[in-house]
Amino acid sequence: MAAIFNLNQPAHYVHWHFIDVSLPNIIVIVVMLVVFAAAILLPFPKPRESGIES
Amino acid sequence: MSVSGPPAPSKSWTLRLRERAVQALPPEKLLPEGQPTYVASWIYVFGVLSLSSLAVIILSGCVLALKGPDWWHFTGVGHFFNSVHLWSVELFFFVMVIHLWGKYWMAAWRGGRARVWITGAITFLVAIPCALTGYVSQQNFDSQWISTQAKDAMNAVGIGAFFNLLNFGQMYSYHILLLPTAIVLLVVAHVLLVRKHGVVPPFELTGRLAAADGSASGTAALSAPPTASDVPAPSGAEGGVAAEPVEPSS
Numbered sequence: 060m061a062a063i064f065n066l067n068q069p070a071h072y073v074h075w076h077f078i079d080v081s082l083p084n085i086i087v088i089v090v091m092l093v094v095f096a097a098a099i100l101l102p103f104p105k106p107r108e109s110g111i112e113s
Numbered sequence: 114m115s116v117s118g119p120p121a122p123s124k125s126w127t128l129r130l131r132e133r134a135v136q137a138l139p140p141e142k143l144l145p146e147g148q149p150t151y152v153a154s155w156i157y158v159f160g161v162l163s164l165s166s167l168a169v170i171i172l173s174g175c176v177l178a179l180k181g182p183d184w185w186h187f188t189g190v191g192h193f194f195n196s197v198h199l200w201s202v203e204l205f206f207f208v209m210v211i212h213l214w215g216k217y218w219m220a221a222w223r224g225g226r227a228r229v230w231i232t233g234a235i236t237f238l239v240a241i242p243c244a245l246t247g248y249v250s251q252q253n254f255d256s257q258w259i260s261t262q263a264k265d266a267m268n269a270v271g272i273g274a275f276f277n278l279l280n281f282g283q284m285y286s287y288h289i290l291l292l293p294t295a296i297v298l299l300v301v302a303h304v305l306l307v308r309k310h311g312v313v314p315p316f317e318l319t320g321r322l323a324a325a326d327g328s329a330s331g332t333a334a335l336s337a338p339p340t341a342s343d344v345p346a347p348s349g350a351e352g353g354v355a356a357e358p359v360e361p362s363s
Contacts, residue, residue, distance in 0.1 A: 087207070095211050098155035105153075 138309050145308075152312050156219075159212035160307075166205035167300065171293065173198040178289050182252040202244055213237060221313040229310060232303040239295050246288035249278055260284070 070081040124132075176194050177185050185191040213233070222230035249260040260278040267273040277283055314322065 091207060091211060094207075095156075095214055098159065098211065098215070101155055103153045103155055 138305060142308050149312065151315055156215040157312065159208045159215060162208040163205060163212055166201050166208060169201040170198065170205055173201060174289065186253065209237060219313060219315060223313055224310065226310045226313055229303065229306045232299050232306060236296060236299040236303060239292060239299065243288065243292035243296060246284045246292060250281065250285045250288050252281065
């Protein structure tokens with residue numbers, strides 16, 4: 060990752076009214092929202108038949 | 114005049130404790146062989162993901178505690194375990210927040226599950242200072258910077274007299290003993306309460322359970338996972354949730 064992004068500098072910050080948040084934190088929050096939506100929308104795999112009657 | 118029999122022998126405290134424990138959490142609830150079918154959704158996975166990352170945090174933290182700052186700063190293996198500890202914490206918060214969102218939007222405190230919700234929420238709140246004390250225990254310039262900034266924050270909210278974030282010994286004790294112990298105890302209580310009350314059913318299933326149980330005891334039906342007799346004939350699944358009876362896990 061460090062080869063792709065230059066981490067030897069202060070992070071970019073987004074200022075919007077009273078909100079002051081770094082770009083890495085925004086990315087993490089967006090990824091969390093995407094994972095949350097995917098967890099609700101994506102179908103859960105059905106368990107394989109074990110052949111055991113219970 | 115009536116004659117009473119001999120007084121019943123008093124039970125020992127261990128017997129009373131055992132009886133209460135088994136009554137509250139019988140073995141079939143403590144270690145069930147299956148889960149309700151509505152648990153077959155990705156959103157229910159984030160609780161156990163939180164537990165898994167917590168296990169990695171504790172194991173990697175034990176290794177770091179055994180070896181000390183010189184090792185985690187100046188050796189390759191030390192760097193590796195330091196990174197494992199950091200990234201498992203990042204993952205822990207990532208999945209725990211999604212778990213929190215999921216449970217919030219499905220109102221997981223329904224059906225007598227208030228204590229399940231409360232222990233989970235307190236665990237999240239205790240995990241934050243546990244992470245903070247970890248950042249200030251790194252023994253480098255990063256921890257120095259964070260501790261001076263956090264010291265100002267503590268003073269600003271009026272609790273600076275109780276915690277000295279520039280005191281490595283105090284912060285390290287909080288980080289590796291007091292706060293992790295609190296988290297583990299809270300998580301154990303949280304999991305046992307989930308076992309006792311069952312995983313909260315989704316809203317659609319809640320309505321069906323209440324309708325099946327009648328208006329008199331509709332709420333009581335929510336206090337335990339549904340069984341085949343609780344659930345009416347399903348009319349289809351919605352949102353990845355099937356209103357079907359309990360099935361054994363594979």
